[in-house]
Amino acid sequence: MNEKKIPFSIDALTCPLTIDASSFITLAHGGGGKFTHQLIEKLFQPVFNNPELETRHDGAVIDIPQAKLAFTTDSYVVNPLIFPGGNIGDLAINGTVNDLAMCGARPLYLSVAFILEEGLPIETLWTIIKSMKKSADQAGIKIVTGDTKVVDKGKGDGIFINTSGVGAIEHNFKIHPSSIERGDVVLLSGDIGRHGIAIMSAREGLGFESQIESDCAEVSSRVQNLLNAEIEVHCMRDLTRGGLATALIEIAQTSKLSIIINEVQIPIREDVKGACEILGLDPFYVANEGQFLVFVKAEYAKQALEIMQNDALGSLARIIGIVEEKPQETVVLKTRIGTSRILDMLSGEQLPRIC
Amino acid sequence: MKFVDEYRNSKEAELFAGAIAKTVTRPWTLMEICGGQTHSIAKYSLQDLLPANITLLHGPGCPVCVTPVEQIDKAIHIAGLANVIFCSFGDMLRVPGSDKDLLAVKSQGGDIRIVYSPMDALKIAIDNPEKEVVFFAIGFETTAPANAMAIFKTKADNIKNLSFLVSQVIVPPAICSILESPKNRVQGFLAAGHVCTIMGYREYEPISKKHNIPIVVTGFEPLDILQGIFMCVKQLEAGRAEVENQYSRSVLKEGNLSAQKIIQEVFHIIPRQWRGIGKIEQSGLGLKDAYASFDAENRFPCKLQSQERSTECISGLVLQGIKKPNDCPAFGKSCTPESPLGATMVSTEGACAAYYRYQLIQS
Known part of the structure; x- marks a missing residue:
C-alpha cells in the first residue's frame, strides 16, 4: 500500500x-x-x-x-x-x-x-x-x-x-526496450480490458447487468516499489489504447526480440470476458488505464511478483511470459488449448462483430 | 468463464486431436461454412492439431464478405445524403465499395452510427423525427429474426422516418451452389451452428442425401470445431453421408420456431448477388410487399455503376473454397487489413483477414 x-x-x-x-x-x-x-x-x-x-x-x-x-x-x-x-x-x-x-x-x-x-x-x-x-x-x-x-x-x-x-x-537502470535480454521474465500488473469495456458500455448504453468500472489508476507507486527494492527492471510499458497485445508487439519490435506469452496466465475479469464474448472483441486489444508490463532479469522475477502482488491494486499481478531471441520482433501466444499463434497489431479500432 | 472455458480446454482438445488422427486413413477436404468458425480455427491454430491430410476450406458464411458491392455502394450513397442518419453494424464500415467505404463517408460528415442491434435504429428514429433513419440490414439467418422484428415494429408502431437497406442471404442455396460447381473440392461440411439455432437442420437433409455428403452442425469454440471435424471424418471413413448435430446445446432439429415465424412474416425468398460469387437463385431474403414502404431502396432510389476495384482479388474463389487466401497474388502485398482489396480481408470473420492476422503469412 x-x-x-x-x-x-x-x-x-x-x-x-x-x-x-x-x-x-x-x-x-x-x-x-x-x-x-x-x-x-x-x-x-x-x-x-x-x-x-x-x-x-x-x-x-x-x-x-x-x-x-x-x-x-x-x-x-x-x-x-x-x-x-x-x-x-x-x-x-x-x-x-x-x-x-x-x-x-x-x-x-x-x-x-x-x-x-x-x-x-x-x-x-x-x-x-x-x-x-x-x-x-x-x-x-x-x-x-x-x-x-x-x-x-x-x-x-x-x-x-x-x-x-x-x-x-533516481536510479541507474536504463529502462528501455533496448535493455531487454533473452531470458527476461514478463510480468503483468493486473487484469486486462476493463477500461475499454467500461467506456464502451457507458458510451453505447449496452446495459450489462453488472457495471464494469474502469481500471483508471496511477501505476507510479507500484513502479516505485519495484525500483526501491532494486529489482533489475529492463523495460516497462503501460497498457493504453490497443491493450496488452499492442504494448507487447511494440516492445518486441523495438527490442528486436521475441516475447512468448502464456494465454492462461493473463488475468481477465469474468464480466469483462463476458462483455468481450458478447461483442466479439478480443480482450487482448481492449484498452487499459491502470496496468503495466514489466520486463525483469529472470532472477528477480519472483521477488518482483511478490512486490507487485502486495500492492492493493496488484493482487492479480502475474508472470505472463518470457523473452526469447527468435522469432525476432514477434509476440507468440501459447493458446489455452495448447497451440501457438502470433499476436499481430490491429489495423484500426476493433469493431463489434455482426453475429 | 462458465460455458466458454469448458470448450477451450487443452486436455480435451488433445483427446479430440488424437481421436481424429486415429480415425483418418486418407486425405479429406472439409469446409466450415461460417466465418465465426474460420475465425476460431485461425485464432486457436486448430489446423496444427489436425493430421496433415485433413484440409480445411473456409466457406462463404461471412455476412460482411458476401454483401454485394452494389449494396455497399447504395449504402454509401444513402449515408452521404443530407438529413439521413445511417445505422450499421460496425463491421460494415470498412468494406470497400466501388470507390470508397462508409468510414470515408463518415469522415466527410456523413451521419453514420454504429449500432449493436437493429432495435437501436428504432430508438434513433424515434429520437430524431426530423431525420430519415436507415438501417443496413445485412447478414444470414442469424441476423434475420432481429432485423425482421425491427421492421415489423417499425410498421406496427407507425414509425415513418425509418427504412431498411436489406441484404439478407441464406446458407443452404450457397452450399448447393458450391456442391454443384465443377471445381468443388469439398467432401464434408461443418454447418453453421448459429444459423441452425434459428433454422434447425431439416433443410440440410435433402442436400446431404442428394450430394452424398456429410453435414455436421457445428459450434464455434475450439472443442466444438474439433468434435465437428471428428464427427465428419468418422462419417467419411465409414462411407456415411448424414446430417449430424454436434452443437446440440444450442440447436434443435426444428430450430427456433418463433424466430422463423417473424422472418416469414417480413421476408420472402428472392435471388441475391453474393460478392465474389455472383447471383445465386433463391438465396436471399427480400421485403414482402406489405413492408415495401420500409425498403430504403424504394425510399432513396438511385442508379449507380458499381464495379469491383481490383481484378487481382480472388475473394470469390476463397469464399467458394476453391482457393486459399495465401494463393492470392495480392495477399499480404497490395491487399492487407489496412487497405483491403476484397471484403474477405475486412471482417475479422473473413478468411483472408483471419489468415493475415493470426498466421501472419506476409508473402
Whole structure:
C-alpha cells in the first residue's frame, strides 16, 4: 500500500461558479478577461491550490532534484467525459503520471491545458478538476502551470485536456526496450480490458447487468516499489489504447526480440470476458488505464511478483511470459488449448462483430 | 468463464486431436461454412492439431464478405445524403465499395452510427423525427429474426422516418451452389451452428442425401470445431453421408420456431448477388410487399455503376473454397487489413483477414 492521504475537504466542496449568472462555459471564459479570471480564481486555484500556481506568473519556476529528468506529454479526449470508475480528469493525470513512471521516473510536476467547448456545464468541469486534484495527490505530483481556451460550440467534445509532466530518475537502470535480454521474465500488473469495456458500455448504453468500472489508476507507486527494492527492471510499458497485445508487439519490435506469452496466465475479469464474448472483441486489444508490463532479469522475477502482488491494486499481478531471441520482433501466444499463434497489431479500432 | 472455458480446454482438445488422427486413413477436404468458425480455427491454430491430410476450406458464411458491392455502394450513397442518419453494424464500415467505404463517408460528415442491434435504429428514429433513419440490414439467418422484428415494429408502431437497406442471404442455396460447381473440392461440411439455432437442420437433409455428403452442425469454440471435424471424418471413413448435430446445446432439429415465424412474416425468398460469387437463385431474403414502404431502396432510389476495384482479388474463389487466401497474388502485398482489396480481408470473420492476422503469412 502506498496510498497517500487525500484532503478530505475536496469532495465536500461545491462548485462556486454555478451560483453566478452562467452555469455553462461561454466564449467569455476563454477571452482572457473577467470571466477567465473568475474561472482561475474560483475554480482552478482553490482546487489545485499550490504556491507555484498562486504566483500567477506566465510559467512555473520549480526546484529540480539532482537527477536525470523524464519529460512527457499527452492529450486526452474521451466520450463520455465521466464514465464508471473515473472521468477525463483522472485519465489526464494518471496517463501522464504513468508515462513518467514507465520511464522509471518519480513524478514531480505537471502542466494542465484545457480546451473547453462553449456550453459545457461548469458543474462538469468542477467534477473533473476535483478528480484531477485527487489523482494528482495520490500520485504525488504537483500541478504547477496551466492554460484554458474555449472553442465555439460544436468545435470540441466538451473538454479536451493536455497534460505534460516531468519526473526525476533516481536510479541507474536504463529502462528501455533496448535493455531487454533473452531470458527476461514478463510480468503483468493486473487484469486486462476493463477500461475499454467500461467506456464502451457507458458510451453505447449496452446495459450489462453488472457495471464494469474502469481500471483508471496511477501505476507510479507500484513502479516505485519495484525500483526501491532494486529489482533489475529492463523495460516497462503501460497498457493504453490497443491493450496488452499492442504494448507487447511494440516492445518486441523495438527490442528486436521475441516475447512468448502464456494465454492462461493473463488475468481477465469474468464480466469483462463476458462483455468481450458478447461483442466479439478480443480482450487482448481492449484498452487499459491502470496496468503495466514489466520486463525483469529472470532472477528477480519472483521477488518482483511478490512486490507487485502486495500492492492493493496488484493482487492479480502475474508472470505472463518470457523473452526469447527468435522469432525476432514477434509476440507468440501459447493458446489455452495448447497451440501457438502470433499476436499481430490491429489495423484500426476493433469493431463489434455482426453475429 | 462458465460455458466458454469448458470448450477451450487443452486436455480435451488433445483427446479430440488424437481421436481424429486415429480415425483418418486418407486425405479429406472439409469446409466450415461460417466465418465465426474460420475465425476460431485461425485464432486457436486448430489446423496444427489436425493430421496433415485433413484440409480445411473456409466457406462463404461471412455476412460482411458476401454483401454485394452494389449494396455497399447504395449504402454509401444513402449515408452521404443530407438529413439521413445511417445505422450499421460496425463491421460494415470498412468494406470497400466501388470507390470508397462508409468510414470515408463518415469522415466527410456523413451521419453514420454504429449500432449493436437493429432495435437501436428504432430508438434513433424515434429520437430524431426530423431525420430519415436507415438501417443496413445485412447478414444470414442469424441476423434475420432481429432485423425482421425491427421492421415489423417499425410498421406496427407507425414509425415513418425509418427504412431498411436489406441484404439478407441464406446458407443452404450457397452450399448447393458450391456442391454443384465443377471445381468443388469439398467432401464434408461443418454447418453453421448459429444459423441452425434459428433454422434447425431439416433443410440440410435433402442436400446431404442428394450430394452424398456429410453435414455436421457445428459450434464455434475450439472443442466444438474439433468434435465437428471428428464427427465428419468418422462419417467419411465409414462411407456415411448424414446430417449430424454436434452443437446440440444450442440447436434443435426444428430450430427456433418463433424466430422463423417473424422472418416469414417480413421476408420472402428472392435471388441475391453474393460478392465474389455472383447471383445465386433463391438465396436471399427480400421485403414482402406489405413492408415495401420500409425498403430504403424504394425510399432513396438511385442508379449507380458499381464495379469491383481490383481484378487481382480472388475473394470469390476463397469464399467458394476453391482457393486459399495465401494463393492470392495480392495477399499480404497490395491487399492487407489496412487497405483491403476484397471484403474477405475486412471482417475479422473473413478468411483472408483471419489468415493475415493470426498466421501472419506476409508473402
